[in-house]
Amino acid sequence: MKFLVMSDNHGRWQKVQDIINALKEQVDFIFHCGDSEFPSDDPIWEDVDSVVSGNMDYDPQYRKIQTLETPAGKVLVLHGHRHGVNHSNTQVLDLAQEMGAQFAFHGHTHRLYAEYKNNVLLLNPGSLNHSRGPIKEKTFAIITLESDAILVDFYDDLLNKIPRLSQSFNR
Template identity: 55%
Template sequence: MKMLVLSDNHGRYDLVMNLLSQWRDKVDYIFHTGDSEFSSGDVIWGLVDGVVKGNMDFDPGYEIETFINTPAGKVALSHGHYYGVNHGLGGVKDLAQTNGAKFMFHGHTHKLYARMEEGILFVNPGSLNHSRGPEPERTFAVVEVNENQIKVDFYDDDQQKLDRLSQQFDL
């Protein structure tokens, strides 16, 4: 199973539409973890399986968090600003654990990472607008789950895989 995870594009409508069009048939799920700055009623969300409100999404039609059941386990989505992700993962970890999620995807910090803790995969795909982390690229993530392993690949906004950032986790 493959999941595409996007966040923090802050506008950049054409880029997101292009990514969704290019990847929709290549992945099983597409998730956006907030700060799109699009209307919650935009047709673009018809290509997405889950989307949440970011701190720069002022449209009241977005959920603060959402949960999606997949064959590989429950996915929790939150932008992260309500859960203090600038200061650590404690808040989103509690959210994931309380709701039985195996995957916790969030944004907000513009710093990409993938980490496995207590059986939960935490991923921030970075930002499609600008990075605030040590990696300079604007990024998104693809999470691939099979029987024995989870692989997380990061791509730049030109859809070039950044091999140096790929991570694998044994199940």
């Protein structure tokens, strides 16, 4: 099973559409962690399984937090600005555990990371608009779930895999 996770594109509609069109047949679920700056009824969301509001999304129809059951487990999706992600992922982990989620995806910081902690995969896919921190590429993530491993690959906004950022976690 594969998950595509993106966030923080800040209005780059064509970029999001290009990624969805290129990869929707290769992944099982698509998640967007907010700050799209699109209307909640934009047709772009037809192929996206879960999308939440970010601090730059003002459409009240967006959900602030969403969970989705998948065959691989429950996924928690949020933006993170209400959960202290600028300082740590502790609040996100606590919420994931409280909700029984095996995966917790967020954005907001524009800094990608993947961490497997207490049987929860915590992930920020980075930003499709402007990266902050040591990784300069504009990024999104694809998670491949195997029976005994979780593989996380980050891609730049031109759909090129960035091998130096790949990570693997034992399940």
